[in-house]
Every structure is written in structure tokens, then in C-alpha cells.
Amino acid sequence: xxxxxxxxxxxxxxxxxxxxxxxxxxLEEVEQVIGKLRDAPDFDTLxxxxxxxxxxxxxxxxxxxxILCQAGETASGEGTAxxxxxxxxxxxxxxxxxxxxxxxxx
Numbered sequence: 001x002x003x004x005x006x007x008x009x010x011x012x013x014x015x016x017x018x019x020x021x022x023x024x025x026x027l028e029e030v031e032q033v034i035g036k037l038r039d040a041p042d043f044d045t046l047x048x049x050x051x052x053x054x055x056x057x058x059x060x061x062x063x064x065x066x067i068l069c070q071a072g073e074t075a076s077g078e079g080t081a082x083x084x085x086x087x088x089x090x091x092x093x094x095x096x097x098x099x100x101x102x103x104x105x106x
Contacts, residue, residue, distance in 0.1 A: 002061050003062075004064075006058075007100075007104070010059070018049040021062070023104070030053060033053055037086055041086055043076075043081040043082055044052040050076065054069035064092050065089070065096045068088060072084040
């Protein structure tokens with residue numbers, strides 16, 4: 001679910017202090033889009049939202065979440081945004097976030 005090698009690599013690249021800030025910023029920005037998907041997904045912008053989430057997730061090692069976002073982004077681009085299982089995307093995000101916060105070493 002979490003690519004811990006990527007997490008450790010990023011922390012080593014930018015340093016522990018900056019890494020903590022990146023984590024905070026990641027969670028803040030992603031939570032805004034996740035909230036939008038939870039409350040009232042806009043199927044006209046779903047592909048863009050999932051593209052943003054995918055990129056953010058890849059940067060911080062949320063591998064499983066990024067894979068589902070990619071699939072949803074692709075479906076949206078093919079005109080089938082309403083077929084995207086948003087509940088599954090939200091569920092894996094919640095699971096990933098829990099695992100990440102539980103096992104993260106700053």
C-alpha cells in the first residue's frame with residue numbers, strides 16, 4: 001500500500017525538517033480534494049482531481065492509492081467518469097493514510 005522505499009528516499013533527499021513540512025502540505029492539499037470527492041464529486045473535473053491526487057500520492061509513496069487514481073483518471077478521460085468507484089478510491093486513501101501515519105518515522 002505504501003512504498004516505504006520512496007518515503008525514505010524523499011526524506012533523505014530533502015532532510016527530516018523539510019520532509020515533515022512536505023508531509024503536512026501533502027495531507028492538507030490532498031484532504032481538500034478528498035473532501036470534495038466525499039461530499040459531491042464533480043464528474044466534469046474528476047479526471048483533473050484524480051490526476052492531482054495521483055501525482056501527490058506518487059511523490060509520497062501512496063502506491064495503491066495512486067494506482068486507483070490513475071485508473072479513475074483514465075476512465076474519466078475515456079468519458080466514463082461516472083463508472084469510477086470513488087468509494088474504493090476514498091477507502092484506499094483512508095487505509096493508506098492510517099498506515100502511513102502509524103508507521104512514519106520523521
